[in-house]
Amino acid sequence: AMVTTLMFRSLPRQQFVAEDLLAEIETHIGPGKVDYLLLPGRAGAARTMGYAYVNFVDAYAASWVTQCMHGKPLHWGSATPIRVIPANIQGLVPHLNLTM
DSSP, rough: OOOOEEEEEOOOSSSSSHHHHHHHHHHHOTTTTTEEOOBBBOOTTBBBBBBEEEESSSSHHHHHHHHHTTTOOOOOOOOOEEEEEEOOOOOOHHHHHHHH
16 A cells, blocks of 8 residues: 555654644655645644644655654754654545544
């Protein structure tokens, strides 16, 4: 099966928003390759849960981002290496159904 949906782990938990992650991803693959990004946060607090789900328009983009970002810290400012792994649920439509 083709992997298009990735889970990003060990992300910053404070002052980090979805646009920050998208900008970082786009430094590797350019714009227009992500069609879904979910960075869960804590209600009423400017904090994330430290993980995100990202779906890419094709498996090549997902594979390239994994190679570029897995095991490396974000340029955003955190020294912690992030983990980029295939998500348990693959594809845009299943993720849209989960978050509706």
